[in-house]
Amino acid sequence: MLEGKYKDFLESISKDIEHNRIFTDKLHTLVYGTDASFYRLLPKIVIKADNSNEVQVIIKEAYKRELPITFRAGGTSLSGQAISDSILIITSRKFTNFKLAEDKSYISLEPAITGEQANNILKEFNKKIGPDPASINAAMIGGIAANNASGMCCGTAQNSYKTLKSIKLIMADGTRLDTASEKSKKEFKKEHGKLLNDLKELAKITKDNKELSKLIEKKYKIKNTCGYSLNALIDYEDEFDILSHLIIGSEGTLAFIEEVTYNTVEDYPNKASALIFFENIKDACDAVAKIKLAKDDKKIVVDAVELMDNKALKSVQDKEGMPEYLKEFNNEVTALLVETRASKKTLLTKQTKEIETLLSEFTTVREIEFTSKVEEYTLFWKIRKGLFPAVGAVRKIGTTVIIEDVAYPIESLSEATLELQSLFEKHGYHEALIFGHALDGNFHFVFTQDFNDEKEIKRYDEFMNDVTNSVALKYQGSLKAEHGTGRNMAAFIELEWGKAAFNMMESIKNIFDPSGILNPGVIINHDKQAHLKNLKPLPQTNDLVDTCIECGFCEPMCPSNAITFTPRHRIVANREISRLESIGEQKEADELKEAYVYDGIETCATCSLCSTACPVGIDTGALTKYLRHERITPTQDKIATFIANNFSTTLSGMRVGLKGANLVHNIVGTSLMSGMTSSFRKLLGTPKWSPTLPSGLSINKKFVNKASDKKVVYFPSCLSRTMGQSSFSQEEKNLYDTTVEVLQKAGFEIILPKELEELCCGMPFSSKGFKKQAEHKSIQLEQALIDASANGEYPILCDTSPCTKKMHESFISDIKIYEPIEFCLDYVVNELELTKIDEPITIHSTCSSRKMGIHEKFINLAKLCANEVIVPTDVKCCGFAGDRGFNFPELNDSALNKLKEQTSKAKLAFSTSKTCEIGLSEHSGLDYNSILYLVNRCSSTKV
Numbered sequence: 009m010l011e012g013k014y015k016d017f018l019e020s021i022s023k024d025i026e027h028n029r030i031f032t033d034k035l036h037t038l039v040y041g042t043d044a045s046f047y048r049l050l051p052k053i054v055i056k057a058d059n060s061n062e063v064q065v066i067i068k069e070a071y072k073r074e075l076p077i078t079f080r081a082g083g084t085s086l087s088g089q090a091i092s093d094s095i096l097i098i099t100s101r102k103f104t105n106f107k108l109a110e111d112k113s114y115i116s117l118e119p120a121i122t123g124e125q126a127n128n129i130l131k132e133f134n135k136k137i138g139p140d141p142a143s144i145n146a147a148m149i150g151g152i153a154a155n156n157a158s159g160m161c162c163g164t165a166q167n168s169y170k171t172l173k174s175i176k177l178i179m180a181d182g183t184r185l186d187t188a189s190e191k192s193k194k195e196f197k198k199e200h201g202k203l204l205n206d207l208k209e210l211a212k213i214t215k216d217n218k219e220l221s222k223l224i225e226k227k228y229k230i231k232n233t234c235g236y237s238l239n240a241l242i243d244y245e246d247e248f249d250i251l252s253h254l255i256i257g258s259e260g261t262l263a264f265i266e267e268v269t270y271n272t273v274e275d276y277p278n279k280a281s282a283l284i285f286f287e288n289i290k291d292a293c294d295a296v297a298k299i300k301l302a303k304d305d306k307k308i309v310v311d312a313v314e315l316m317d318n319k320a321l322k323s324v325q326d327k328e329g330m331p332e333y334l335k336e337f338n339n340e341v342t343a344l345l346v347e348t349r350a351s352k353k354t355l356l357t358k359q360t361k362e363i364e365t366l367l368s369e370f371t372t373v374r375e376i377e378f379t380s381k382v383e384e385y386t387l388f389w390k391i392r393k394g395l396f397p398a399v400g401a402v403r404k405i406g407t408t409v410i411i412e413d414v415a416y417p418i419e420s421l422s423e424a425t426l427e428l429q430s431l432f433e434k435h436g437y438h439e440a441l442i443f444g445h446a447l448d449g450n451f452h453f454v455f456t457q458d459f460n461d462e463k464e465i466k467r468y469d470e471f472m473n474d475v476t477n478s479v480a481l482k483y484q485g486s487l488k489a490e491h492g493t494g495r496n497m498a499a500f501i502e503l504e505w506g507k508a509a510f511n512m513m514e515s516i517k518n519i520f521d522p523s524g525i526l527n528p529g530v531i532i533n534h535d536k537q538a539h540l541k542n543l544k545p546l547p548q549t550n551d552l553v554d555t556c557i558e559c560g561f562c563e564p565m566c567p568s569n570a571i572t573f574t575p576r577h578r579i580v581a582n583r584e585i586s587r588l589e590s591i592g593e594q595k596e597a598d599e600l601k602e603a604y605v606y607d608g609i610e611t612c613a614t615c616s617l618c619s620t621a622c623p624v625g626i627d628t629g630a631l632t633k634y635l636r637h638e639r640i641t642p643t644q645d646k647i648a649t650f651i652a653n654n655f656s657t658t659l660s661g662m663r664v665g666l667k668g669a670n671l672v673h674n675i676v677g678t679s680l681m682s683g684m685t686s687s688f689r690k691l692l693g694t695p696k697w698s699p700t701l702p703s704g705l706s707i708n709k710k711f712v713n714k715a716s717d718k719k720v721v722y723f724p725s726c727l728s729r730t731m732g733q734s735s736f737s738q739e740e741k742n743l744y745d746t747t748v749e750v751l752q753k754a755g756f757e758i759i760l761p762k763e764l765e766e767l768c769c770g771m772p773f774s775s776k777g778f779k780k781q782a783e784h785k786s787i788q789l790e791q792a793l794i795d796a797s798a799n800g801e802y803p804i805l806c807d808t809s810p811c812t813k814k815m816h817e818s819f820i821s822d823i824k825i826y827e828p829i830e831f832c833l834d835y836v837v838n839e840l841e842l843t844k845i846d847e848p849i850t851i852h853s854t855c856s857s858r859k860m861g862i863h864e865k866f867i868n869l870a871k872l873c874a875n876e877v878i879v880p881t882d883v884k885c886c887g888f889a890g891d892r893g894f895n896f897p898e899l900n901d902s903a904l905n906k907l908k909e910q911t912s913k914a915k916l917a918f919s920t921s922k923t924c925e926i927g928l929s930e931h932s933g934l935d936y937n938s939i940l941y942l943v944n945r946c947s948s949t950k951v
Contacts, residue, residue, distance in 0.1 A: 013073040014052055017095070021055070024065045029056040029100065035603045038584055039577035041096055043080070044143075044559045046408045046459070047088035047495055048544035051078075051096040058102040060118075060178065060266035066097055067264065068182035070525060078527045079260040081119050081148035083576075084141075084560045085155065086411055087494025088542075089259040089530045097264075099150055101570040114173045116269040119150025122564055127275075128881040136275040138166030141490070142392075145621065146561045153268045155492035156233050156257035160389070161312040161347070163448045164231055166273050169239070169256045176267035177255060180521040187252045188269060204247040206519045210512065211250055214241040220508050227505075230415045231450045231489035233257050235501045235531060236513045254516060259492050260527045262520040276349040278356040281385035282363075284344045285337070285373040289317055289429070289442075292342040293422035295370050296446040299346070300418045302366055303447070309359045312447060314345040314392050319441035324391050333374070341373055344446065345388055348378075356380065395443050395454070403456040405548045409557050410457050410468075414479045415450040415489035424483045428453065431478065435471040450489040459543040469540055480504035495542070498533035549586035552631045553579045555624055562618035562628070567887035567903035572607035575618040575628035581608055582631065609635055611899050613889035614775050615855035636777030645780075648773060652781040655726075656765035662730045663704035670703035673735060695894035700929035702922070705732035707744045709760055716757035720835070721796045722747065723761055723789075725808035726768050727922040734926075738935045743922065747807050747828075750944045754839040759802065761792040769811040770818060775890055786818040797823055805831045807938060809920040810890075813856035828920050828940050829857065829866045837872060840947040848876035849942065850914035852928055854921045855885045869939065870918070873946040880910035888927040904931040918942050 010018055010032060022030065031037055031054040040054040057063045070077045078092035081099050103120035112133045117126055123144035127136045139152050140159035147157060153175075158167045174188035183199060186192040197204060215221055221242050228239045240253035255263055286292040292315055302308045318339055325334040346363060350356040360378040367376060379385055403409050416424040425442065432440040432455070440455035458464040479485045480503050487504050488497050502510040517524075517532045529538065548554055562575040573581070581604050588597035614629035640648075651658050707729050728743040741749070751758050761767060767789045770782035793815075797804055800823035806812045812827035819825070826834070851870050853863040870877045887893065887903025908931060911917065917934035918941065919925050925936035 010052060013075055014095075017069050017073055017075055018053060020069045021066055025055060025057070025062055029058070030054075033603065035581060035600050035607075037096075039573060039580045040098060041091060042544075042558060042576070042580045043083040043085045043088070043090040044557070045086050045088040045091070045494065045496065046410055046457075046544050047091055047542050049091040049093040049542055051092045052094055054096045054098060056098050056100040058100050060103075060176070060184075060264075063097060063099075063264055063266065064178050064182050064184065066095070067178055067180070070095055071181050071523065074523050074525055076525050076528050078530075079150065079154070079264055081150035081154075082122065082143070082146050082560060082563070083151075084143040084147045085151060085494065086413070086491045087488065087496035089155070089492050089494035089527065090151070091542075092527075099148065112272060114269055114271050116174075116267055117149045118267055119148060119153075119265055121149050123147050123149065123152055124564070125882060130272055130275070134275050134277060135272040137270045138162045138171035138273050139168050143559070143561065146559075146564050149268055150265050153256055153265055154258060154260050156237065156490070157492075158231060158445075158448075158450075158490045160314060160392075160445060163445070164228065168268070168270070169237060169253055171271045171273065172252060172256060173269040173271050175252045175255060175265060175269065177252075178264040178266055180263065180523065180526050184266075185251075185263075186267075187248050193248055203519055204251070206515075207250050207254075208247050210515055210519070211241040211244070214238070214512060217508070220512075223506070223509065226484070227486065230417060230486060231445075231448050232415065232486040233490055233492050234486055234488040234497055234504055235493060235509070236262075236516050238505075238509060238512060241512070254520075257492070259494065259530050261517060261531050262526065274351075276351050278350045278353050278380065279347060279385060280349075280356055280360050280378040280380040281345060281347045281388050282360070282376055282378040283388055284346060284367065284376050286342050286344065287371055287373060288340040289315075289342040289425060290422050291370055292344055293425050293446070295344060295367055297418050297421055298366065299363070300447055308362045308366055309348055309350070310346060310363060310447070311349045312345070312347040312445070315443060315446035315451065316343045316345065316392065316395065317442040318342055319439065320395055320443045323395065323441060327391060330391065337373065345392055346378075347385070347389075353380075392443070395441075395452075403555075404458075405554050406460065406546060407456045407458045408544065408546055409454060411452050411454045411491070412475070413444075413450070413452050413489050413491040414475075415448060415486040416479070416483050417485065418449045420483045420485075421446070421449055424478070424485065425451065427478055427482075428475070431471065431474050435467055435474070437471065445490075448489070449485070460545070465540060465543075472539065476500045476503055493531045495529055495533065495538050497539070498529070498531055499536045499538045501531070545583075545587065547583050547587040547590065549579070549582045550631055550634065552634060553582070553626055553628060556622075556626050559623075561623060562621045562626070565617040565621045565884050567613045567615065567617075567885040567889075568611045568899055569902075570905070571898055571902045572611045575622075575626070578608050578612065578628050578631065579626075582635075608632070609639070611892075611896055613855075613885055613887050613892060613899060613903075615885040615887075615889060616859060617855050617885050620858060633774065633777050637779055638777070640777055645778070648776075648778040648781045652768075652773065652778075652784055655768055655785070659726060659730050659765060663706060666702060666704035666731065668704075669697060669701060670735065673697075673699070695891070696897040698926060698930045700734050700736045700926050702731035702734045702737075702926070705730055705742055705744075707742070709764065711748055711758075713758055714752065716755055718754075718756045718839075719759060719802045720751060720756045721759045721761065721793060721802050721804040722751065723767070723793060723804060723806045724764075725806060725811045725922075726772075727811075728807050729765070731922050734929075736929060736935065737937070739937055739941060743807055743938050743940065746938070746944050747805075747940050750832075750836065750940050750947070751805075753944070753947060753949050754836045755949075756835075759796050761789075761796040763792065767792055769806075769814040771810060771814040772890060774814070783818070786815070789815070790819045790821060790823075793825070794821055794823055800824065803831065803835060807920075807940065808922065809854045809860070810856040813860055816860070827857070827860070827862070828938060829862050829869055832939070832943055833865060833869055836943065837869070837947075839950065840943075841950050842872055842947050844873060844875050845916075845942075845946050846875055847915040848878060848913050849874045849916045849918060850878040850880065850911040850932075850934070851939070852880075852883065852886065852917070852919040852924065852936065854919060854924050857920060858884075866920075866939070870942070873942045874916075878911060878914050880907060882906040882910060886924045886927050888923050890923055893923065893927045900927040900931070904928065907931045908933060916942070 076094035099120040107116040141157040437455040444451040612632040616629035619627040770785040774782035809827040887899040893900040917936040928936040
């Protein structure tokens with residue numbers, strides 16, 4: 009129970025913020041309070057803020073009571089800067105408005121837009137934002153700016169500090185400032201004249217101190233995010249320019265960023281990358297120095313150089329797509345991943361040749377070979393971005409993976425890197441590896457650490473003291489180059505910068521936040537042991553997810569991310585439950601289990617798209633299926649067995665129900681039907697009804713079937729055997745009849761499996777945790793398809809992608825099963841005359857299609873059939889999840905909240921799953937149908 013000032017604060021903000029976005033219970037404060045760092049604090053209150061007005065209310069009420077507050081966006085922060093033991097404000101996924109300049113030269117972004125979303129907005133104009141952290145798909149703009157995050161290519165020239173045009177802020181007392189508005193600046197000057205004068209005076213003192221100015225200038229020639237952006241004090245004269253640039257990299261300790269306006273940068277369409285292998289790390293570092301010098305002298309064009317030491321290469325050599333020769337290298341070979349970009353292909357070729365010539369003096373293990381093939385260089389970069397989590401995946405369970413982030417002057421790179429490796433050996437971190445943005449002298453080093461043992465903590469402290477002295481004093485480098493200071497390096501700021509500069513930073517904090525309520529303990533922290541306190545435990549919970557390091561890369565892919573938990577949240581919760589059980593706190597563990605059901609189990613779509621974003625492929629959907637299985641009662645198990653053994657009867661019942669609902673709808677109309685079913689749902693908890701709900705269907709298995717040398721086994725899923733068209737649909741034919749027509753048009757003889765009505769892939773059972781029943785149906789179907797296909801002689805087509813994916817996972821035979829996209833591309837389109845339609849269309853790749861790696865193939869097929877194809881960038885899993893869309897429609901509503909606006913220009917819409925199409929149709933206003941309808945519409949038999 010909250011008491012005193014916190015209770016008063018909670019009562020006050022509850023007048024303006026919905027109660028379902030304010031959390032004080034242990035489960036939600038724990039999971040929402042976790043970031044990607046190896047620190048943990050448990051907030052007393054977590055608030056999801058939808059907009060800046062709400063944030064202003066929260067800040068004002070906290071300011072009145074001098075209660076500490078911390079701001080959080082994507083939570084990919086690695087240095088402990090986004091955690092709190094007081095009030096944590098999370099920018100919700102509604103905080104995503106943007107404005108793009110007419111000439112595309114700048115873009116204004118609210119804090120909850122991810123870097124990937126920002127770049128998707130700019131992509132068609134060959135523009136992007138400057139910052140490009142490895143976590144860009146999950147990191148949000150608020151955090152990217154607040155940490156001055158950089159990355160692979162942006163270096164020091166295109167980070168947030170250098171590309172900032174203007175900024176909107178909410179100060180510690182709740183005052184708003186928009187540096188793009190003269191009116192706002194005038195009002196701010198009237199209210200906060202002293203703050204601005206103090207900043208100008210601080211800038212003057214700094215400029216007058218020639219020694220300090222020279223130090224600052226030198227420190228920012230390389231990447232540096234350790235402490236406040238002191239370069240603002242010497243780079244700018246205008247007080248608002250000084251203020252806005254001090255905010256960049258301030259980690260929420262000076263103000264809340266409600267909007268950032270970036271000057272956009274060119275994103276050249278032509279790119280080429282090469283993995284270049286050197287005999288040892290010294291040669292690789294020397295090559296980097298040569299490349300950097302040539303780039304600065306404008307002798308070559310190179311956009312990025314990423315170093316991966318031998319241990320880094322070894323950590324990824326077994327990953328899918330990696331070349332076999334990696335396994336043959338000795339223990340010294342080091343790689344540079346080099347990328348160059350150009351506006352024209354001819355220029356690109358010239359640039360790659362110049363880089364090859366420049367490096368000709370070095371002995372390389374393999375010939376230098378640049379590739380401009382998207383799929384090849386994308387793989388290189390995907391592997392590089394996944395190095396940190398990959399190390400975490402192979403650590404001993406219960407230990408923590410730590411990533412440190414330093415930068416060296418380029419002239420010292422070889423010597424400093426060799427010394428860093430010697431420190432690994434001195435302190436026994438034999439598994440530590442090095443990788444990073446070598447062109448900027450910026451390296452990450454990764455190692456595993458046990459924080460459950462005092463001796464191990466002492467070893468870590470001694471190691472960090474040696475590293476900080478080496479980097480900051482001996483080589484005059486940066487202790488944090490791009491990950492931010494946080495709690496991790498706050499104790500070492502004075503060591504790096506010296507007393508005078510540190511005093512300046514303390515003055516900056518006092519000018520902006522005299523009460524010290526904004527993110528205390530971050531950047532300015534006088535506890536010299538801060539980096540050793542509040543360490544996060546990572547207890548064992550389940551083999552399916554134990555390798556997770558809580559990086560948060562999975563979160564944007566999750567359809568429940570805006571309403572309940574994400575995969576990271578689910579794993580954090582299960583770890584805490586397991587920890588409590590391991591120490592005998594069963595009652596508290598049971599309370600968390602019960603609290604977890606809705607957020608963790610019921611609203612998980614088990615789409616497993618999280619595994620596609622996770623660098624080590626963790627499938628949290630599998631964890632949810634496991635937990636659902638654990639909760640099955642004997643009665644539920646008996647019912648599931650009865651349904652599995654009497655499947656045709658079940659389907660008949662479904663048909664009757666669907667036909668009945670459709671009949672009532674036709675009689676009473678949509679408005680009354682919606683009202684009635686909504687009332688029933690509130691009173692009785694019945695499934696949601698939608699006007700896009702299909703009517704019941706009985707398929708015609710006795711169609712005219714012409715004999716042909718081309719044979720195909722057609723397995724219509726149980727959905728396409730029971731669901732026809734809704735009254736909303738513009739199509740007259742059902743999917744089954746449409747598929748038959750396409751196949752016959754292409755000259756196929758169609759074979760249907762025997763006992764078709766009893767057949768099911770098992771997905772309806774497995775998704776609910778009924779493993780035994782799912783396996784039974786899968787075995788039954790596999791044998792039927794083996795028989796129908798003459799032991800795999802004929803291809804097998806299933807008209808539904810999720811069912812196809814389930815068969816791929818479950819079947820043990822090598823019979824080839826196709827879903828509609830690949831079957832059309834491999835067998836159908838070459839047999840037909842295709843005429844593209846002029847109407848713009850949109851497509852939705854199901855989760856299964858994405859996991860099967862056919863999203864791009866779907867786009868290609870659509871482009872064979874239509875002149876304009878729209879692919880909504882912010883729609884991943886639709887959240888319908890079989891029957892979840894009926895029983896937990898809020899999941900579908902949330903997952904598709906951007907669909908209508910991103911498909912507004914489309915006239916026709918297509919997917920490959922009947923249930924997905926129900927939700928897609930409802931939320932878009934379009935009539936979604938199988939891609940087979942489009943193929944049928946635009947094709948004719950070859951003459």
